[in-house]
Amino acid sequence: MAKEKLFKGGEFLITDALPEEIFTPEDFTSEQKMIAQSAEEFGQGELDTRWEELGVLDPDLIKSLLKKAADLDFLGAEMPEIYGGAGLDKVSSSLITEHLSRGTSGFFVSYGVQTGIGSLPLVLFGSPEQKKKYLPKLASAEMIGAYALTEPQHGSDALGAETTAVLSEDGKYYVLNGQKQFISNAGFADLFITYAQVDGTQFTSFIVERQWEGVSVDAEEEKMGVHGSSTRAVIFKDVKVPVENVLGEVGRGHVVALNTLNIGRYKLGAGTVGGAKLLIAEAVKYAKGRIQFGKPICEFGLIKHKIAEMVIRTYVNESMVYRTARLLDLALEGIDPTSEEAGKKTGEALRKYALECSINKVFGSEMLDFVADECVQIMGGYGYIKGNPVETAYRDSRINRIWEGTNEINRLLIVDLLMRAGLKGELPLLDTIKKLTEELLTFRPSMETAEGVLEEERKMVSMAKKIALLSAGASVQKYMQKLAGEQEIVALIADMIIEIFAMESALLRALKKLQKEGEEKARIHVAATRAYINDAFPKVDLMARQVFAAISEGEELRTQLMGLRKLARYTPINAIALRREIAESIVPVARYHLTRI
């Protein structure tokens, strides 16, 4: 296997990685490609052909398709082999998620829950008995899982849940009372991973079976999108949950909840890559066939721009997702999946990359929204009509910015995680910022353009990191522990961090391809990277200025902006030509063409 480096969570912000130190989609092994192909064939054969049926809720159909996916081991891909899973690496399982996340909400929602938040808590925190009892049934689709965290009054503030759990006098079971809201799969789920307060304050996770007395579900919600999926409230009324079904420890439910969401977030990013690729194919096919003013609309500059931008953002997201997947795999290396501590160790190892996971979630969900929106726009009126898969995709995509932690919560989290890593000394953040501030006094930006393909971009990414670190440093200095209260500033810092991870993942991928396969084969990768960085870099600069303007004034502000100007120097490139080149390369093949499986 390749020799990628195990970076720490968030380390990308202070270290410039080398191309060979990260994993890219060009590094997929033949086995990983075969897994991706099998998932894609399943998607084309079983899901795409049932696009209409899967667009309206049909539990029997969903269950039969989950069963078919289970027969190929797709549901247990990430579960340990001893519990009926395939024990696959994260790169492989992400490929499955990518290729099964198609425009059929009846499948991708259920599949996502079953393999993600509906089973991961057990994989990570279940006791050997709990795993033995439930995981094989989830892997085989004999049981359908659901994740019941949100309550009517507690969405983002999930840990403040009002559902109560009271230990019985004989100490054998807890009595659960409360209500959970917007629970995917609820209509036909057999198993709920849920949360309740023990003694009013001890947030605790429980495994609850649907068949137990007192468990009921409310009517189906009528949703904006994902109409093929089931979403209902779940009501617990004096439900007796045996103490063996406490998941993890009493009072440690937050650990279960946050770790689960963490992985769920990163998987969401893999799903958005799949969704975007399908939409790109739809858009290009349409644009080739739609004749206006005597020629196909794909020949017009503004349509080319849209197509290219869809491809660029998908490419960037894809680069981020598989870089993260490999990072997670490296972090998990050496953990014996059969040991009793495996789940706990896995959770600990993965938690260190919560920052990257949140970045993938935010970027992926906003990328897919953008792609779906532009796809509708390319199709014009036809894109707005029901029955066109693009119209469905537009509505379906919207949920991604809401579930698995809203993008707002994730932005706050990104900065919070970074600050914690700095305070705990896991990342030498303060030292780096201090050194940077000193350097800046004497720093003189080079007036020359760097020689070599992508060398200028490499410099820009490096500078963007300095800009973000300076903004973060100045904000912390100003607000200290109260920074979290300045949400607008925190979100600006988060957006800079997201852009840096995005730019760098694209850059390193293109550089790696360039080194391995040469300029001609890497042409479109390079073009996409350059176009993206050309746009994102000035955005980072602007965000930094907004931060400084909010926290400083007078002489101090002037000095800060002067320092910023030195770092933010760049010469714009002809991104219009690059986008035309990208669009013209994809039009003949009419599908996303930057990754080969």
Next chain:
Amino acid sequence: MNIVVCIKQVPDTETQIKIASDNKSIVTDDIKWVMNPYDEFGVEEALRLKEKFGGEVTVVGLGPKRVTESLRTALAMGADKAVLITDDALEGSDSLAVAKALAAAIKDLEYDLIFTGQRGVDDDMGVAGASLAELLGIPHVALAVKVEVAEDGKSVKVHRPVEGQTLVIESGLPVLITAQKGLNEPRYASLPGIMKAKKKPLDEKSLSDLGLDSAQFGQEGRKVKVLELTPPPERAAGKIVEGETPQEKAAELARLLHEEAKVI
């Protein structure tokens, strides 16, 4: 029951084909290569028969190293072992030469049945299967949509659609059958299947390993030569029939069909 399935690797059917500058071949850069869909029916049928009668399924492919991927796919579906005939001298061989190489690789294997696709979706020649049967000296039944092996495993009934009817042909074993669409629904490779596939044997044979003379292969050895490849003509623009009333339009349409299209 031991079964051999021959596999050809072809461009994915969605590939946009570009003709190379020699006007006799296609540009192969950036092509996604897949197992010939008709061969996939053969693999599936072989696996089903193996599940019923036991025995082994061997897949045999021919071509450059990339053909390994298609053979591994067949192994992931459940085939037991694979043979890849690969040799630079094979580049540009015609169907008869391919059949010769396949026959040389298969003749020493134990087999009761051989499946090939009824044709490759790339060149559409459709002769490799029949030639292979001839070279091996066994019967050949083409275009199977249903294969029924007798309970005693000694004979087979093959269904072939002919003009809305079904022709049922019975043959002793061994026999070579070419698979037609409708024979079955090929399975997807499962994750355990994919993981097992890399441990299954895959033998590589060169022409000399098979005792063949490389002069009979490649462009030089062709009996059938490609003179020229041309893209299909671009479709002419459609025509909207003008007219004030439906009657006028119908009359104009009839005139056009008669005078311009000359079909009525």
